Amino acid sequence: MRRRYELRMNCFSPPVMIATAIIELSLMVYTLYKFGTKSIGRLAGVILFLLAVFQISEYNICGGFGINAELWSRIGFMVIALLPPLGIHLSMMIAKTDWKWFRYAAYISGFVWVGLFGLTEKAFSSYACGGNYIIYQIKPGYGHAYMLYYYFWLFATIILCMYFMLNATRSQRKSLLLLIIGYLLFIGPTSLVNGINPKTIEGLPSILCGFAVFFAIVLTFGILPNETKSKRRPKKKLTK
Numbered sequence: 001m002r003r004r005y006e007l008r009m010n011c012f013s014p015p016v017m018i019a020t021a022i023i024e025l026s027l028m029v030y031t032l033y034k035f036g037t038k039s040i041g042r043l044a045g046v047i048l049f050l051l052a053v054f055q056i057s058e059y060n061i062c063g064g065f066g067i068n069a070e071l072w073s074r075i076g077f078m079v080i081a082l083l084p085p086l087g088i089h090l091s092m093m094i095a096k097t098d099w100k101w102f103r104y105a106a107y108i109s110g111f112v113w114v115g116l117f118g119l120t121e122k123a124f125s126s127y128a129c130g131g132n133y134i135i136y137q138i139k140p141g142y143g144h145a146y147m148l149y150y151y152f153w154l155f156a157t158i159i160l161c162m163y164f165m166l167n168a169t170r171s172q173r174k175s176l177l178l179l180i181i182g183y184l185l186f187i188g189p190t191s192l193v194n195g196i197n198p199k200t201i202e203g204l205p206s207i208l209c210g211f212a213v214f215f216a217i218v219l220t221f222g223i224l225p226n227e228t229k230s231k232r233r234p235k236k237k238l239t240k
Helices: 002-009 014-035 039-061 069-081 083-095 100-119 143-165 170-196 198-229
Strands: 124-129 134-138
Touching: 014 039, 014 198, 039 069, 039 083, 039 198, 069 083, 069 100, 083 100, 083 143, 083 170, 083 198, 100 143, 143 170, 170 198
Parallel strands: none
Antiparallel strands: 124 134
């Protein structure tokens, strides 16, 4: 009885993975329906789709649908490698500022990792379903470089948001603040889990993207509605 209870309480068990994917796909459909006519809505839709694909890839690594687990592990790493550059792009879109050189640098570095994980044997080593989360193994020399890449762009987005807030409108400041909060909602719990149990560092990508569902909710119901609201027509002046 105790064992069955523990299975249900596993934060990143396969049922939770597929449930998270369903939530993120539902948010993507809602986002594209509600905000799909705007560039920021389409960008948000891409982010939500990639988050869902990662959860689906994890589900398949743990035996779902009987699809090749190694292929799905590579797909999972490829899609999450693109999330940090998309965050940079999102912050610039909110601030109505485009530092092309910075945005291009983020995307180029992201696609380099996509190529390493998907097209070569250099970086990716193996995978395992750890019950509570997926354990990924990246070859020596690449693991720390990948974590440096990932966290650099995550914190760069937060710093960029704070910088943009200095000269932003009231509406832009609110969206940028929500973006910061959204990032902290999945970086914070992940760091706490790793601090309590250092062994969980092996499942860092899995844990990070597991908590990213909170970011998805903030993006869908906080940032996007605020961006839409800021685009509404000004009130008509009263006439005599």
